[in-house]
Amino acid sequence: MTTKHNRRSFIGTTAKGMAAAGLLTASSCAGTAKRLTPDLFIHHVFFWLKQPVTQEMRTKFEGELKKLVTVETIADYHLGVPAPTGRDVIDTTYSYSLLTIFRNKADQDIYQTHPTHLKFIEESQDLWEKVVVYDSVGF
Amino acid sequence: MTTKHNRRSFIGTTAKGMAAAGLLTASSCAGTAKRLTPDLFIHHVFFWLKQPVTQEMRTKFEGELKKLVTVETIADYHLGVPAPTGRDVIDTTYSYSLLTIFRNKADQDIYQTHPTHLKFIEESQDLWEKVVVYDSVGF
Numbered sequence: 001m002t003t004k005h006n007r008r009s010f011i012g013t014t015a016k017g018m019a020a021a022g023l024l025t026a027s028s029c030a031g032t033a034k035r036l037t038p039d040l041f042i043h044h045v046f047f048w049l050k051q052p053v054t055q056e057m058r059t060k061f062e063g064e065l066k067k068l069v070t071v072e073t074i075a076d077y078h079l080g081v082p083a084p085t086g087r088d089v090i091d092t093t094y095s096y097s098l099l100t101i102f103r104n105k106a107d108q109d110i111y112q113t114h115p116t117h118l119k120f121i122e123e124s125q126d127l128w129e130k131v132v133v134y135d136s137v138g139f
Numbered sequence: 140m141t142t143k144h145n146r147r148s149f150i151g152t153t154a155k156g157m158a159a160a161g162l163l164t165a166s167s168c169a170g171t172a173k174r175l176t177p178d179l180f181i182h183h184v185f186f187w188l189k190q191p192v193t194q195e196m197r198t199k200f201e202g203e204l205k206k207l208v209t210v211e212t213i214a215d216y217h218l219g220v221p222a223p224t225g226r227d228v229i230d231t232t233y234s235y236s237l238l239t240i241f242r243n244k245a246d247q248d249i250y251q252t253h254p255t256h257l258k259f260i261e262e263s264q265d266l267w268e269k270v271v272v273y274d275s276v277g278f
Contacts, residue, residue, distance in 0.1 A: 035174060036217040042238055044183055046273060062278060078175040080275030083244065090272040097275040099181055099238075105222065133229040134185060136219025136236040139201060 038138025040075070041102040043111075048130040049095040061127050065098060068120040073107035074100050095128075105137070177277025179214070180241040182250075187269040188234040200266050204237060207259040212246035213239050234267075244276070 049057055062079075069077045080097040102108040111117055188196055201218075208216045219236040241247040250256055 034215045036215045036238075036240075038218070040217060041222060042217050042219055042236065044238070044273075076173045076175045078179060078181050078240075078275065079177070079277060080181055081278050083180060083274035083276045085244075085247075085274045087272070089270045090274055092274070094273070097181065097273060099175075099183070099275070101175075101217075105224075108224075131228045133226070134183075134233070134236060135222035135224045135229055135231070136217065136238070137222045138218060139220050 036101070039104065040138065041105050041108050042134075042136040043100045043102060043108055044134045044136075045098040045100075046091075046094040046132045047096045047098070047128045048093065049127050050129045053095060057127055061096060061124055064120050064124045065096065068098070068116060069100070071111050071114045071116050073102060073110045073114070075103050075107070076101040094132075108135075175240070178243065179277065180244050180247050181273075181275040182239045182241060182247055183273045183275075184237040184239075185230075185233040185271045186235045186237070186267045187232065188266050189268045192234060196266050200235060200263055203259050203263045204235065207237070207255060208239070210250050210253045210255050212241060212249045212253070214242050214246070215240040233271075247274075 047061070049061065065079050069079065078097070078099040080099070082092040082094060082097075086092060100108075100111070102111065186200070188200065204218050208218065217236070217238040219238070221231040221233060221236075225231060239247075239250070241250065
């Protein structure tokens with residue numbers, strides 16, 4: 001944890017220096033630049049909750065997901081539900097999507113055994129009947 | 140397209156103004172801040188190429204994927220192959236992963252019928268035997 005925080009602080013300091021020197025272009029701060037690079041590790045999990053899915057189950061599971069994504073090695077994440085689309089190739093049967101992005105496989109390995117992740121499994125596993133995971137690395 | 144480019148220019152101009160006014164913090168430019176927000180539309184596609192998958196097929200398909208992700212409404216993307224992980228819940232059988240992130244469903248709708256996307260399908264569909272799509276929106 002200490003190492004991670006130190007690294008973040010270092011980057012922050014560097015960014016401040018770069019900004020002061022005018023080295024950060026507007027586009028790199030504008031929110032329009034693409035940020036996902038091939039070296040990232042994509043970990044996308046789909047959960048099918050047990051039927052019938054009640055609002056109580058949803059509230060509980062959404063709360064647990066929000067606690068889960070506080071794990072420090074998650075570089076970015078998106079918590080979702082099926083979008084309102086429906087072509088034949090689209091699987092809309094899952095209940096929740098957990099997209100997590102890690103800087104590398106090592107960061108994902110830390111996440112897998114992180115106490116917050118283990119607590120998430122302990123608190124939530126009775127709610128789901130199926131989980132499918134896709135892990136991807138760039139080529 | 141014109142509208143999109145105008146919007147990007149507008150955001151760029153605004154960012155420049157904010158930077159000049161010192162409103163963009165270092166963390167928002169440092170590359171460590173989380174950027175995926177619930178309003179984004181996640182479109183994740185998994186391709187299973189026809190067996191046996193040859194290097195020639197891979198080279199062709201990877202080239203087509205790289206052309207595909209030039210579609211302007213794709214806010215960010217990651218092109219991947221299965222990571223070296225293998226727990227029971229992980230599906231490692233697919234050949235390629237195409238993770239695309241759109242600002243909203245409307246941007247994804249534009250992508251679906253974009254000439255570059257249609258060309259990708261035309262050029263690549265003979266290579267795959269199965270496609271599975273997961274579309275997600277935040278909650």
